[in-house]
Amino acid sequence: MPRNSAASANRKNDIVSAAIEVFAEVGYYRATTAQVAQRAQISQPYVFRFFATKEALLVEALEVSWTRILDAFRNVIGRASREQLEKELIETYTQIMESNKSEILLQMQAQTIQEEVVAQVMRKGFSDVREMVLNAFKQADLDRPEERTLLFLARGMLCNISMSLSLPELIAMDK
Numbered sequence: 001m002p003r004n005s006a007a008s009a010n011r012k013n014d015i016v017s018a019a020i021e022v023f024a025e026v027g028y029y030r031a032t033t034a035q036v037a038q039r040a041q042i043s044q045p046y047v048f049r050f051f052a053t054k055e056a057l058l059v060e061a062l063e064v065s066w067t068r069i070l071d072a073f074r075n076v077i078g079r080a081s082r083e084q085l086e087k088e089l090i091e092t093y094t095q096i097m098e099s100n101k102s103e104i105l106l107q108m109q110a111q112t113i114q115e116e117v118v119a120q121v122m123r124k125g126f127s128d129v130r131e132m133v134l135n136a137f138k139q140a141d142l143d144r145p146e147e148r149t150l151l152f153l154a155r156g157m158l159c160n161i162s163m164s165l166s167l168p169e170l171i172a173m174d175k
Contacts, residue, residue: 012050014040020061024102028058028109059121062110065103066125072096073132082140086148089133093156097163108160129153 018039022031033054037044051057072092080088097104110122133152137145155171162170 011040011042011046015042015047015050015057016061016064019057020065020102020106023058023061023109024105028054028106028113033057055115055117058110058113059117061103061106062118062121062125065100065107066121066128068100068103069093069096069125070128070132073129073136077132077136082142085136085140086142086152089136089152090155093159097159101163104160105164108164126153 015036019031019036022035022039025031026035031054033047034044036057037047040047047057051060072095073089076088076092077085107122107125110118113119130149130153134145134149137148142148159171162168
């Protein structure tokens with residue numbers, strides 16, 4: 001990749017990272033591209049060099065967040081034993097929540113955004129995760145893979161709520 005292309009790709013990533021943080025902190029509707037530019041330490045017009053609209057920036061930010069989850073789950077599925085698969089997926093998601101809290105908060109907010117392109121990204125993300133986990137549970141020959149997948153996804157949503165409300169007791173379990 002030529003030097004300018006690499007620098008350009010890095011700046012685009014910086015903008016997306018800044019957008020994730022700003023959108024998660026103040027909400028998509030209250031956030032401005034000026035705030036994103038300031039966080040990325042660039043000019044506002046430079047944001048529009050990469051993203052025609054704030055919505056396009058949101059879509060890219062959501063796609064990045066779903067890709068992170070899918071890549072991490074794919075890694076677990078590729079190496080985890082049958083006995084450890086579910087446990088390692090849960091641990092991996094917990095690590096993602098801890099290290100990428102803004103992405104999870106952004107996904108939670110995006111569930112309420114009615115614009116069709118955003119809804120499509122969210123549907124695809126959830127569907128992809130569901131399909132990946134269900135297929136992994138089936139291939140591992142785990143009992144009741146559909147039910148386990150449903151419970152896995154429900155647990156993830158409860159973890160998200162617990163994190164966003166700072167209510168760890170929602171997910172506390174006796175050991």
